[in-house]
Amino acid sequence: MTGARALRGFPFAAGDALFRQMLAYEARRLWRGVPPWLFVAAMPALFVLIGHWQAPGLERCHQMLPYLSLLNTALAAYVAWVIQRDRRAGADEITLAWPVSLLRLYLARTLALGTLTVTLWAEAVVLALGYAAVSYGTAACAAGTPIPVVQALREGGLILLSLTATFLAAQATGQLAAAMLPGVPGLVALVLYRAFTFGGPRLILGILQWPYALLASPEFLWDGWPWLARYLHLGVFADVYVAHQSFWVVGSVSALGALACLFRPRRDRATRASAALVMGTVIAVIAAAAPFVAAENRYARSHARAVSTYGEPVKPGLHSGPRREALSDTTAPAPARYDLVVDLTQPPEATISATLVLASPPGPGDDLELTLRRTFDVDEVRIKGVVVAFEREGDLVRVPAPSVPSGGNLAITLRYHGTVADWRLDPYEQPAALVASEFVYLPSTWGWYPVPGKHRLTWEIGMTSMVARALADRIVLFNDAEPTFAVNVRAPEGVRFLAGFVRGAGGTWRLDGMRNQLTLLGGNWVACGDGAARFAVPFEELDTWQAATADVRRLFDALADWTGVTPLTVVPSPVSFVNAGDVSLILDSQIGRLFEAPPDTVELARFARRWLYNLLSLQPRFLGPTVSELEGAPSATDREFDALRAYIVDRVLHDVYGVDAPPDPPGLVPPDDARVEAWTASTPLEEQQAALRHLFHDVLLRPLTPADLEFLHEGAAE
Amino acid sequence: MKVSLPRLVAAQLVWLRRPLPAALAVGLAALPAGLAWLFHKQVLTAGQLFTGLLYFDECCLPLWMLVVTSAAWADGEPEHRPLLLAWPVRGWALALAKLAAAGAAYGVLAGAAAMGLGPLWSWVTGVGADALPAGLLLSRAMLTGVTLAALGSTGCAVGGPWAGFGLGAALWFLNLPDFTAVWLDRTTRGVVNLLALSRGSAVPLDVANQRQLAAALVLVACALLVPMGARRAVQRGAGC
Incomplete structure (x- = not known):
């Protein structure tokens, strides 16, 4: 043809x-x-x-x-x-x-x-x-x-x-x-x-x-x-x-x-x-x-991989019951200090060197157990600079403890590496942890640094209308210890912003802080703004972020004035940080599409209430947020603290909007307390601000006690 | 020749014996079972199952009513149009017969769903069936179904089954995504909300039900009184 x-x-x-x-x-x-x-x-x-x-x-x-x-x-x-x-x-x-x-x-x-x-x-x-x-x-x-x-x-x-x-x-x-x-x-x-x-x-x-x-x-x-x-x-x-x-x-x-x-x-x-x-x-x-x-x-x-590694699918079965009992290893030694060096320059590979100092090492003859996500291969363990043998079993690293004088510290250094790419399906694909060329998301709760004791790294709470996934191994106290962290991160080349970290010489990001600040969240964003809030803005929203966040910045300034928590960092992220507990890290999805459309007054007021409530609620080691679940009726301290929070919301909204401040949402009864009312009525605003900032500063570092609210007595008595 | 309404209704059932309504009914019946199975496999939570069952009752079942109404108007298709023209009754009686035939079949299905969803929920979750009261389920399914059927029937009478189904489907589809449904609910103050239970109406449920009932009755009146296209013209010419 x-x-x-x-x-x-x-x-x-x-x-x-x-x-x-x-x-x-x-x-x-x-x-x-x-x-x-x-x-x-x-x-x-x-x-x-x-x-x-x-x-x-x-x-x-x-x-x-x-x-x-x-x-x-x-x-x-x-x-x-x-x-x-x-x-x-x-x-x-x-x-x-x-x-x-x-x-x-x-x-x-x-x-x-x-x-x-x-x-x-x-x-x-x-x-x-x-x-x-x-x-x-x-x-x-x-x-x-x-x-x-x-x-x-x-x-x-x-x-x-x-x-x-x-x-x-x-x-x-x-x-x-x-x-x-x-x-x-x-x-x-x-x-x-x-x-x-x-x-x-x-x-x-x-x-x-x-x-x-x-x-x-x-x-x-x-x-x-x-x-x-x-x-x-x-x-x-x-x-x-x-x-x-x-x-x-x-x-x-x-x-x-x-x-x-x-x-x-x-x-x-x-x-x-x-x-x-x-x-x-x-x-x-x-x-x-x-x-x-x-x-x-x-x-x-x-x-x-999840099935072969963990013995359960990516979406594990539902568990219910008190979280504290299941998650906390109360016998583990307490850490005093961490020194972490994280290299993420070869995404999705992470190479980490972690030195932790234990304040109360195990007794002679007792093995030391550390929890570290099993996706990491441990290359080396050193104790006091000497390489020691170790066993790896699931999420555990078992090290024979050397004899340490009573009351002395024990420094352990682990070098390990592994691929950070953990996807959850609930119901969409969500990164549980991810390191890519332009994005880093490594939650503090994911288990990327070793923690003394035997902890469960995956936890899911059955609820009536939703499943809240919480990798909840870190929301409880390390047996009364609150270690300090020195973290150095070498981020992937495309990452221009790492929330909460400061960029130093050689492109290394550094943080000296607490464990609730350890979520590594970074991306190809531009740092904008100064004062009470810093914004991580994607390039294509650089022309609109200022107009969109004008009211938000006023709100943040007022919140910082009353709580002393500053600087607040706003990051564009849809991933909720259930257990991050870092109140200074704000996700723009919590307020709405922040860089695109200015949120209305009611939405901002709702955010302010939620943020203030979460200011300590996310850190249950300080103050029982759901005391009724744990102990029954709330204590007097809880009531007073709730009333103080409600008072701060009122003052913040008044400072920002004046008489046009939005009313409380229908059905919400603001908590009140006679002592708080007497104190606010008799104390000048400047003194109130100073006392509240001092209170929040203290309770962000240690558990709240009734003594912390004694200033209410003094003010009321005067 | 005079034809009584019951005989006229019974005569419409010939169209409902087509494969499409039966196939769709079987598919729909499998939905709650599928949801229950997914819950059993811990893919769905109890809340998702609950919402899914409500969604099935208010959203999926009424679509069957729309399909059946279009099927009942199959004599409006070109190849059967002589039959539509030949019915020795007035237009409103014919429309009423078709609506009644579709409604009777749908009533059985909606009744079975209303009676069955509560026990299914209770059996699967171990929680009491009070959360899914049969009366509420039946009222929502019937109201939504009648609304769609009346709208579809109006379109069928004017332009044939394609137009009828298209008209009903347009409303159904418009009400399906959350963003348009919420807007419709607020704009019409609950008159157009085909998913008041599962989505949570902006107006109280009893008010939404009353308003939607009124809207449905108006649509039924439209379906009965709307000029029936070619048939009306032919009958007028023949002196019927």
């Missing part, structure tokens, strides 16, 4: 004169109706009305996606409706009589519908990319630096890919539904499928994993990955995201091609070329799925 003959036999020979006429006819017929123009008008309206105007380009595109999903559902239904036009009108017998190949007829209708799809896509792309370009330009102006072209291009490419996938998928799913089920059943299937992508992720993601996620429509990502990706700049999820969207682009085009090839009912004979094309499209779809499956296997591997 010559090349020219083969080309003539090609079913999509668009050069055919009749095909051009058919295409023009189908396009005219489509565009003379009202629905396409409604779609065209809806697209810019959607962009204008939806999303925060201060959001950066990619984030605003993601904010638009759920609404775009509604529009695309309508588009898919319209496509299914148009494709079945002949059958619905009872004119399919007439169509069969046309002197053209049915392949070309279907192709002409597909391309005519494609003009609508392309028009909508072009509208969305121009708007989204134009917005992203303006966003980057203004951010660069605000920062006084050149535009990071690579980052901007990456973001633009992701927007382009996302919109391409979502519009192509709308047309392809509409035509597929119409091809599989004629009439209303096709529409039912389409709606059910789309609905499943809305409700499914909340229930099922994490169970079926990639087979489900692969087939879920491209927009479903708005409910999962972008939520994390917003903060992580897709650095962690980029491969999965691109693979998923690419699958939908390739799969949609392939499906449209295959449908045209398969559309040969009753009259036309299948050609060899069309059969080959169908096979080709199937192969293309499978090939497009491969990267996504490979990327998703990360979670499967993590799951399998």
Whole structure:
């Protein structure tokens, strides 16, 4: 067969004169109706009305996606409706009589519908990319630096890919539904499928994993990955995201091609070329799925590794009961000081040297047990500078204790290394700990430094409506000890900010602090602001952070005035730090999308109340936060402290908003106490501030005792 | 020839014996069992199971009503349209018969769900079934179902099954994502909230029920009185 003959036999020979006429006819017929123009008008309206105007380009595109999903559902239904036009009108017998190949007829209708799809896509792309370009330009102006072209291009490419996938998928799913089920059943299937992508992720993601996620429509990502990706700049999820969207682009085009090839009912004979094309499209779809499956296997591997390592899956069974009893090893020696040197320059590998000084070493003949996450390989253990033998058993490092004079200190140095990549599925993939080129998240509770005693590193609390995962090995006191920490971190090259740490010479980050400050959270962020609060701002939000945080800074200033807790560090992170207990570390997700939209007064007041309540509640070693659970009725000290907190909230809100301060939320009865009321009535504001700052300073370092509140007596007596 | 309403209702059942309603009913029946199984496997928490069962009652079941209503109007499809034109009754009677047929079938399904979800919850979790009272479940499922059916039936009468299902599905779908549902609930003061129990209406549940009942009755009236497209014209021409 010559090349020219083969080309003539090609079913999509668009050069055919009749095909051009058919295409023009189908396009005219489509565009003379009202629905396409409604779609065209809806697209810019959607962009204008939806999303925060201060959001950066990619984030605003993601904010638009759920609404775009509604529009695309309508588009898919319209496509299914148009494709079945002949059958619905009872004119399919007439169509069969046309002197053209049915392949070309279907192709002409597909391309005519494609003009609508392309028009909508072009509208969305121009708007989204134009917005992203303006966003980057203004951010660069605000920062006084050149535009990071690579980052901007990456973001633009992701927007382009996302919109391409979502519009192509709308047309392809509409035509597929119409091809599989004629009439209303096709529409039912389409709606059910789309609905499943809305409700499914909340229930099922994490169970079926990639087979489900692969087939879920491209927009479903708005409910999962972008939520994390917003903060992580897709650095962690980029491969999965691109693979998923690419699958939908390739799969949609392939499906449209295959449908045209398969559309040969009753009259036309299948050609060899069309059969080959169908096979080709199937192969293309499978090939497009491969990267996504490979990327998703990360979670499967993590799951399998957890089972083999811990003997339980990534999501362990529910446990309930008093946490203290199960978690605290009360016989372990108490640590006095830590000296940690952490090298994260080869992500995801971590190489750590930890020296801990024990204030009360074990007695002669007793083994010393240390808890260190088993993912770390211990290279060496030294005691007083001498290498000693050790045993590793699960999360335990067992060291024979040398004889130490009574009352003396014992210094132990461990060198260990391991991969830090721990994923949780609850219900979405969340990093429990992660070190990447532009992101570090290593919670203090994860077990990345050795702790004396035998502790359980994974803990989950069964609740009625949610599962709160807490790696709760560190919320209890190390047997009355509160060690000090000196931490030196060499972060990955792309990390420009490490929360709570100070950058020193040679790019090393240093912290001298307490163990509740040991969560390593860093990213490709720019440190902004001074005074009471510091903000870790992503580059593309540098132009908006000041306007968005104006009220927040006033609030933080007032909070710092009354509590003395400063500086407060605001970090863009969606991950909740259940046990971090570092009240000076504030996640912007606690307030809302802080760098995009200024939170309203009520939201800020709610945050202030929550923060003040958590100021000590997260550190139960100081003051029982849920005393009723542990001891029954709250003590007088608790009541007084609660009343003081309520008083501070009132004063802070009054300082910031004056008479316009928002009232207490409905149903909340502010705690009051006669002694606190008498003290506040009789003490000048400056003295009140000084006393409260002194109180918070003390209780952040040691347990609160009734004696700490004696100043209430003195003030009331005067 | 006069046809009594019961006979007319019974005649509509021919459309409901199609595979789609039965297949969808079987699929729906598997949902609570699936949720219970996931809870048993500790994939879902009790709270998620509870929300899921409410979601099933208010969101999934009414979709079946919409599908069945569209199926009952299958004689509006081109190949069956002569049948629609030939019914020797007035339009409102025909619409009422179709709604009644769909409603009767749906009532059985919703009643079974209302009676069964509480015991299922109790059996799986060991907690009392009081959290899922049958009356509340039935009222929510019926109100939502009737609302969707009436809207769908109006669309079916005007433009055929495609239009009817599309119209109902548009409302159902619009009410499905949280962000639009909350907006609709607040904007309409509880009139349009197809998931008042599971999502938590902005207005009290009894008020939302009353308002949605009123809205459903208005929609039913629309479904009965709306001009029935080609059929009306043909009948007027024939002097019916």
